[in-house]
Amino acid sequence: MSFIQVRKVWQQYGDQTVLENLRLDIAEGEFCALVGASGCGKSTFLRMLLGQERPHKGQILLDGQPLVAEPDPSRGIVFQRYSVLPHLSVLDNVALGLELPRAPLLGRLFGRAKAEAREQAAQLLQRVGLGHALDKYPSQLSGGMQQRLAIAQALIMKPRMLLLDEPFGALDPGIRKDMHALLLELWQETRLTVLMVTHDLSEGFTLGTRLLVFDKVRHDPHAPGAYGARITYDIPLNLDRHATREAVAALPAHVTSALKTA
Amino acid sequence: MRLINQKPGRSWRISLAMLPFALLLIAYLAGSAARLAENPQDKLLPSVTQMADAVDRMAFSEDPRSGRYLFWDDTAASLKRLAMGLAIAAVVGLCLGILAGSLPLFGASLSPLLTVISMIPPLAILPVLFIVFGLDELSKVMLIVLGITPVIARDIEQRAREIPAELLIKAQTLGANTWTLILRVVLPQLLPRLLIALQLALGSAWLFLIAAEAIASTDGLGYRIFLVRRYLAMDVILPYVAWITLLAWLMDLGLKRLTRAAFPWYEGGRT
Numbered sequence: 001m002s003f004i005q006v007r008k009v010w011q012q013y014g015d016q017t018v019l020e021n022l023r024l025d026i027a028e029g030e031f032c033a034l035v036g037a038s039g040c041g042k043s044t045f046l047r048m049l050l051g052q053e054r055p056h057k058g059q060i061l062l063d064g065q066p067l068v069a070e071p072d073p074s075r076g077i078v079f080q081r082y083s084v085l086p087h088l089s090v091l092d093n094v095a096l097g098l099e100l101p102r103a104p105l106l107g108r109l110f111g112r113a114k115a116e117a118r119e120q121a122a123q124l125l126q127r128v129g130l131g132h133a134l135d136k137y138p139s140q141l142s143g144g145m146q147q148r149l150a151i152a153q154a155l156i157m158k159p160r161m162l163l164l165d166e167p168f169g170a171l172d173p174g175i176r177k178d179m180h181a182l183l184l185e186l187w188q189e190t191r192l193t194v195l196m197v198t199h200d201l202s203e204g205f206t207l208g209t210r211l212l213v214f215d216k217v218r219h220d221p222h223a224p225g226a227y228g229a230r231i232t233y234d235i236p237l238n239l240d241r242h243a244t245r246e247a248v249a250a251l252p253a254h255v256t257s258a259l260k261t262a
Numbered sequence: 263m264r265l266i267n268q269k270p271g272r273s274w275r276i277s278l279a280m281l282p283f284a285l286l287l288i289a290y291l292a293g294s295a296a297r298l299a300e301n302p303q304d305k306l307l308p309s310v311t312q313m314a315d316a317v318d319r320m321a322f323s324e325d326p327r328s329g330r331y332l333f334w335d336d337t338a339a340s341l342k343r344l345a346m347g348l349a350i351a352a353v354v355g356l357c358l359g360i361l362a363g364s365l366p367l368f369g370a371s372l373s374p375l376l377t378v379i380s381m382i383p384p385l386a387i388l389p390v391l392f393i394v395f396g397l398d399e400l401s402k403v404m405l406i407v408l409g410i411t412p413v414i415a416r417d418i419e420q421r422a423r424e425i426p427a428e429l430l431i432k433a434q435t436l437g438a439n440t441w442t443l444i445l446r447v448v449l450p451q452l453l454p455r456l457l458i459a460l461q462l463a464l465g466s467a468w469l470f471l472i473a474a475e476a477i478a479s480t481d482g483l484g485y486r487i488f489l490v491r492r493y494l495a496m497d498v499i500l501p502y503v504a505w506i507t508l509l510a511w512l513m514d515l516g517l518k519r520l521t522r523a524a525f526p527w528y529e530g531g532r533t
Contacts, residue, residue, distance in 0.1 A: 071435050072434065075435060077432060077435050079428045081428070082429055085432070085433070086451070086528075087451050087525070088450075096436055096446065097437060100436050101437030104439055104441075105441075107441075137527040
C-alpha cells in the first residue's frame with residue numbers, strides 16, 4: 001500500500017471543473033514535482049492534500065486513512081509568499097512550532113522548556129544558513145532568506161509530507177539555485193515525501209524523482225469550464241542523478257571545492 | 263523643475279510647517295488689537311495679556327469659592343473620563359473585532375450587528391444613557407465607549423480579515439488550535455492596528471467627552487467652556503480650546519511613538 005493514495009478525485013467550483021478523475025499513488029520518500037499551465041489545478045491539488053479544500057468527489061488516503069480535513073502538523077507547507085509570521089523574530093518563527101503543540105492553553109513555553117525549544121530551533125536555522133539572523137524580523141530578510149526560514153519552520157515539525165507551492169517563484173535565478181541545493185540536501189537527510197508545485201519545468205527536472213504533468217485533455221469550446229485537468233504525464237526521473245549527488249556529497253570537502261572552482 | 267518634483271529640505275520643511283500657524287497667530291493678534299483699539303471692553307477677541315490673566319486666574323490661583331485650582335481639576339476630570347472610555351472601548355472593540363473577523367461563525371452574527379450599531383448617532387442616545395446610567399461619571403464614559411467601540415471593532419474586524427489566509431494555515435500546520443492561533447498569531451498582529459484605530463478614534467472620543475460634559479457635569483474641560491460661555495468669557499474659552507488641542511495632539515503623538523516602539527516589525531507604523 002502506498003503512502004498517499006488519490007482515488008478518483010474530482011474538484012469543481014460552481015460549474016467550473018478543475019480536476020477530473022485524478023488517480024495517483026505516491027510512495028513514501030518521493031519528491032514529486034507538479035507542473036502544468038496556470039489554472040490547471042496543481043495548486044488546487046496541493047490545497048486538497050493540505051486539507052485546506054475538500055475534494056468534490058473521490059478520496060485521498062494517507063497511510064490508508066482518509067486525510068484529515070483541516071491543516072495539521074502532519075503536513076508542512078511553504079507558500080510563495082506569506083509563509084512566515086511577520087511579528088516574530090526568525091528564531092521565534094521556528095520555535096513557535098515547538099511551543100504550540102505542547103502548550104494548548106497559552107501557546108507558549110516558559111523557562112527550561114522554552115530555552116530547549118529555542119536551542120533546537122537555532123540548530124535547525126544554523127542548518128539552513130540563517131544562524132546569523134536569529135534575532136531579525138522577516139521583513140529585514142531577503143526573499144531567499146524568508147523562504148529558508150519558511151522551510152526551517154516547516155521542517156521543525158517533522159511532518160510526514162512537505163508541500164511546496166511555487167516556493168521559489170519570486171526569487172532570482174542565482175538564489176533559486178542555492179535554494180535547490182539546500183532543498184535537495186534536506187530531502188536527502190530527512191527522506192521526506194515532498195510535493196512541489198512549480199512553473200519552472202527545469203526546476204521540476206532538477207529536483208524531482210517524479211514529474212507529474214497536469215493538463216486538460218478534453219476541451220469544449222462552448223463550455224470552457226466543463227472539463228478539468230488530469231495527470232497527462234507521470235515521468236519517473238532517473239534516480240541515478242540523486243545517487244550521483246549522494247556520491248559527490250560523500251567526497252571530502254577539499255575535492256568538491258576544487259571541483260566547484262574548476 | 264515641475265512643482266510635483268520639488269521637495270522641501272529639512273529646514274524648509276520646518277519653516278513651511280510653522281508658516282500657517284504664524285499666519286493664523288498674526289491674523290488673530292492684528293484682529294484683536296484692532297477691535298480692542300475701537301472698544302477696550304470688547305470680549306470677542308481678547309488680547310494675549312487678557313488670556314494670560316485668565317490662565318493665571320484659572321490655573322495658578324485658588325478658586326475663591328472652592329479653594330481649588332479649577333483648570334487642573336477640570337483637566338484631571340476630563341482626562342480620567344477619556345482614559346476610561348478609550349480603555350474600555352479598546353478592549354471591547356478588540357475582542358469583538360477579533361471574534362467577528364477571524365471566526366466566521368461568530369462573524370456571521372456579529373458583523374451585521376456591528377454595522378447597524380455603528381450607524382446609531384451616539385449623541386442621539388445620550389438621553390437614554392442619562393436615564394439608564396444616571397447623570398454622573400458612568401453615563402459620560404459610556405457615551406465615549408458607545409461612540410467609538412463600533413468604529414474600533416469594525417476596523418479590527420477588517421484588519422483581521424486582511425491577515426493572509428496563508429499565515430493562518432501555516433500556524434495550523436505548526437500545531438495551533440483556534441485559541442492559540444488567535445493568541446499567538448492574530449492578536450499580536452492586530453495590536454499595532456488597535457493603537458492606530460485608537461489614534462483615529464481620539465477625535466471622536468474628545469467630541470463625545472465635551473458633549474457629555476457640556477450637557478450634564480460639574481467639572482471638566484467641556485463643562486468649563488460651556489459654563490463661561492454665558493459670560494462671553496473668550497479669554498477663558500480660547501486657552502481651554504488650545505489646551506484641549508495640545509492634549510489631543512500629544513496623545514496622538516504618544517500613540518504613534520508607542521506603535522513604533524512596541525511593534526518594530528509593523529510596517530504600517532513607519533509612515
